[in-house]
Amino acid sequence: MKIYVAPLEGITGYIFRKTFNEVYGGVDKYFAPFITPSEKCAVTPRDKKELSPENNKGIYLVPQILTCRSDGFISAMKELKDTGFNEVNLNLGCPSGTVCAKGKGAGFLPETTALTKFLDEIYSAGESEGVKISIKTRLGYFDPDEFYDLAEIFNSFPVSELIVHPRIRGDFYKGEPRKEYFAYALEHIKCPLVYNGNIYAEQDYKDLCDLFGTDLDPVMLGRGLITDLSLADRLKGKDTSDAAAKFRRFHDTIYHEYQKVMSPDINVLYKMKELWSYWAAFYEVNSRDLKSIQKAKKYAEYEDVVYRKVFGL
Ligand SMILES: Cc1cc2nc3c(=O)[nH]c(=O)nc-3n(C[C@H](O)[C@H](O)[C@H](O)COP(=O)(O)O)c2cc1C
Structure with a gap:
């Protein structure tokens, strides 16, 4: 099975990734916490250091971009391509008040017309640049039923992977994930689908697989992996006696x-x-x-x- 490390701003920076890879390893992709392109600068010197090959040796790293402007996304994607990345991720999940107020992260989800135009532009650029674009999303901003329309929108683009954190913006990171909507995604989403949310133990993973009637593979781990750093080893059936x-x-x-x-x-x-x-x-x-x-x-x-x-x- 494939395991992805979720981006956690302030926690899973390059020092965490480097240390985790050295001590544990065995995960398949690390998603970097988001970068936010501005009009002046698509990728700041600080972002470059964070994402540089020297600081991320031996790991598969996917940079994540948080914006609602296609020009900013495309400039960042091109710069990242020049430093060797052929996959980037779009953040459509961040619930923070300041981010959402600017129409970014989960704040972009209700703007379906603008979102469709944005996706149209970034996927055209992605195709011509040869860069894969994956998306990490919530179910919606106000209401989980927004996901039905969003699913159709995502299905109309060559999304390389769709990571679904089945909560709405107002849920932040609390309460039970709305699993029934992930079941809908499993039936309706055409691209490779990745589950993310509240997996803290092997049993949580097994319960979800039972509930959905399929192995969740790949799966993305966030707080559960930070809490129990051996969680990926456990899920992969490795010896964790040490x-x-x-x-x-x-x-x-x-x-x-x-x-x-x-x-x-x-x-x-x-x-x-x-x-x-x-x-x-x-x-x-x-x-x-x-x-x-x-x-x-x-x-x-x-x-x-x-x-x-x-x-x-
Ligand atoms: C402190 C913190 C920082 C986060 N930073 C990001 C981020 O930069 N990009 C992103 O897509 N998600 C971010 N998230 C969300 C996580 O990637 C993940 O989707 C969320 O924690 C739910 O998964 P979990 O229950 O496995 O932790 C953050 C979450 C937390 C708690």
Whole structure:
């Protein structure tokens, strides 16, 4: 089976990807958190660094573009092609207020006429440039029934893969995914389809496969993979008896990698704290230790809790 790593802005940047690939590996595609082309600059120097081949060695990376302007999308796609990418992804799912207010991400979904024109333009450019364009979408903005029209629109373009996160914008990332709409997608979407949403354990994956009566392959993992870094290994049936050692190695590596490129301590610790907010439940960190991690301002304070109390060293 194929496993894709979901883009999580602020978390799955190049340092995460590099560390994950080094310690775990075994996933088939990494989707980079979105870049937003502006009129002045399609791909910023910061985006270039994030997506550069040196920083993404040995992995299959798909850059993601968030915009509602075809000229910006096409300029970014061309620049990305020049750095070696032959696949890009369109973000039609971001629920953030500021993004949606500008008609981007999930905010583009209700504008079906403009969306159709946009897709027409980017897919023509994609074909002439030889770049595949996949889409990551929600079911709709206001109402999941919007998906019926969206499905027809997506079916009229050469979408290389459609990743469906079966929620509407107002669901943000909460509640149960609206699985019945993914069942509709399985029946009606013509291009390769990828499920994404709330897979935290092997059982979640199995339940979904049972429900849909088919193996979800490929499947995209987001928060579940951050929470349990061995989840992809488990789903692929690998031996995970060394999961605790791998977790330690992952922790130490990413902590030191962030230190190489960030300062002062608090900036690195901000990154680590965000990871611990996912790890705490899975690794059964007690609430007092978690609070101490979240309060740490200096490496020494952080290391005292993590190494002495959590890892018991
Ligand atoms: C902190 C955070 C950042 C995210 N950033 C992005 C992003 O840059 N692009 C995108 O398409 N989705 C983004 N997402 C959505 C995830 O890719 C994924 O669709 C969502 O978390 C649901 O999948 P999951 O339940 O497996 O996590 C983000 C989600 C979170 C929680």
